[in-house]
Amino acid sequence: MELTAPCYYQKFQCLAGACRHSCCREGWQIVVDEKTMDFYRSLPAPRREAILGCIAQDGEGDWVIQSREGVCPFLTAEGLCQLVISYGDQGLGEICALHPRYREWFPGRMEIGVGLCCEEAARLILSDPAPCEFETWITDSEEEDEEPAPLYPLLVEVREVLFALLQEREQPLRLRLARCLRLALSLQEAVNRGEDPEELAFSRLPGEQRSWQQVLAAILRVHQEMEHLNPEWTAVLEDLDSHLEELDWTGFERALGQRSYEYEHLAVYLIFRYFLKAVYDKKPLEKVWQTVVMVLMMATLAARRWGEKNDLTLLDQIEVVRLYSSETEYSDENMQLLAEALLFEPELSAAGLLGLLEGSD
Numbered sequence: 585m586e587l588t589a590p591c592y593y594q595k596f597q598c599l600a601g602a603c604r605h606s607c608c609r610e611g612w613q614i615v616v617d618e619k620t621m622d623f624y625r626s627l628p629a630p631r632r633e634a635i636l637g638c639i640a641q642d643g644e645g646d647w648v649i650q651s652r653e654g655v656c657p658f659l660t661a662e663g664l665c666q667l668v669i670s671y672g673d674q675g676l677g678e679i680c681a682l683h684p685r686y687r688e689w690f691p692g693r694m695e696i697g698v699g700l701c702c703e704e705a706a707r708l709i710l711s712d713p714a715p716c717e718f719e720t721w722i723t724d725s726e727e728e729d730e731e732p733a734p735l736y737p738l739l740v741e742v743r744e745v746l747f748a749l750l751q752e753r754e755q756p757l758r759l760r761l762a763r764c765l766r767l768a769l770s771l772q773e774a775v776n777r778g779e780d781p782e783e784l785a786f787s788r789l790p791g792e793q794r795s796w797q798q799v800l801a802a803i804l805r806v807h808q809e810m811e812h813l814n815p816e817w818t819a820v821l822e823d824l825d826s827h828l829e830e831l832d833w834t835g836f837e838r839a840l841g842q843r844s845y846e847y848e849h850l851a852v853y854l855i856f857r858y859f860l861k862a863v864y865d866k867k868p869l870e871k872v873w874q875t876v877v878m879v880l881m882m883a884t885l886a887a888r889r890w891g892e893k894n895d896l897t898l899l900d901q902i903e904v905v906r907l908y909s910s911e912t913e914y915s916d917e918n919m920q921l922l923a924e925a926l927l928f929e930p931e932l933s934a935a936g937l938l939g940l941l942e943g944s945d
């Protein structure tokens with residue numbers, strides 16, 4: 585099977601006890617697969633009872649680890665996993681063994697990456713000034729026995745163009761995002777008509793005038809309406825709400841300087857992770873549109889952080905995107921809410937975003 589991953593993927597190594605924001609403290613619902621449950625059931629007492637006592641069946645019949653105040657009961661004081669210490673890799677369920685890696689299967693191939701919610705993954709995604717590249721290699725794992733979806737080759741082709749547009753560094757990033765949105769608008773029209781065009785033109789949809797204030801307030805509002813997993817996130821959003829009008833964007837951009845590539849990397853990460861999912865739901869525009877909104881939100885959070893400290897180190901940036909990702913990307917409900925907001929929130933219309941991104945102020 586063919587496997588494609590961003591160039592930083594193979595460098596990933598979990599920080600384990602050295603991690604400042606361990607994923608074992610996120611309060612996520614961790615489902616244990618049946619194979620691992622069988623392993624726990626096969627252990628001798630009293631260890632078996634101790635482990636099974638921390639796992640309960642939810643309403644859908646899944647076995648879920650019962651966190652204590654958001655902390656995994658198997659996390660040791662040193663920040664290590666007691667199950668791994670005791671039983672090696674066999675003690676770890678599939679979800680924990682995979683995290684923060686994500687995988688997406690397509691006919692004959694798989695894509696894999698590491699998620700932004702993990703601080704080490706965020707460091708890898710953000711820290712290389714060079715444009716992100718991708719590696720493909722062949723593994724001996726089983727090939728998925730599926731027919732290629734008709735839309736798949738077109739989406740793969742357009743995604744290559746999106747990567748190239750996002751990495752056109754002679755253009756300001758906001759114009760690159762606008763070009764991606766225009767391309768996605770044309771693509772969506774072609775998909776809706778059931779066409780497979782040889783060449784896609786950029787949509788000529790007229791941009792509608794919007795102020796940064798209007799759009800950023802709407803983006804913030806959407807995030808405030810989402811389910812919040814961590815009280816720290818609620819506090820961050822409340823603080824942003826009370827300082828949104830006074831953000832010094834010129835100062836922030838100047839302070840960021842050459843590091844604007846960090847936002848390019850974030851956009852490339854989101855397109856790589858989500859765009860090809862349109863093969864299943866036929867909504868490529870939504871994937872690009874949400875990328876624009878998510879990048880704007882992360883930039884706004886970072887601008888506030890810079891305003892508070894008059895500095896934005898790589899560690900600050902990692903902290904901003906890590907928290908953002910764990911609160912949005914890692915909740916299906918929140919991603920759904922974001923997708924709906926794109927359709928129903930007038931300030932976030934594609935025409936409004938184009939007007940904003942292509943405007944001169």
Ligand code: SF4
Nearest residue numbers: 598599603607702704
């Ligand atoms: S957040 Fe990342 S680095 Fe930290 S413990 Fe989890 S996987 Fe490891």
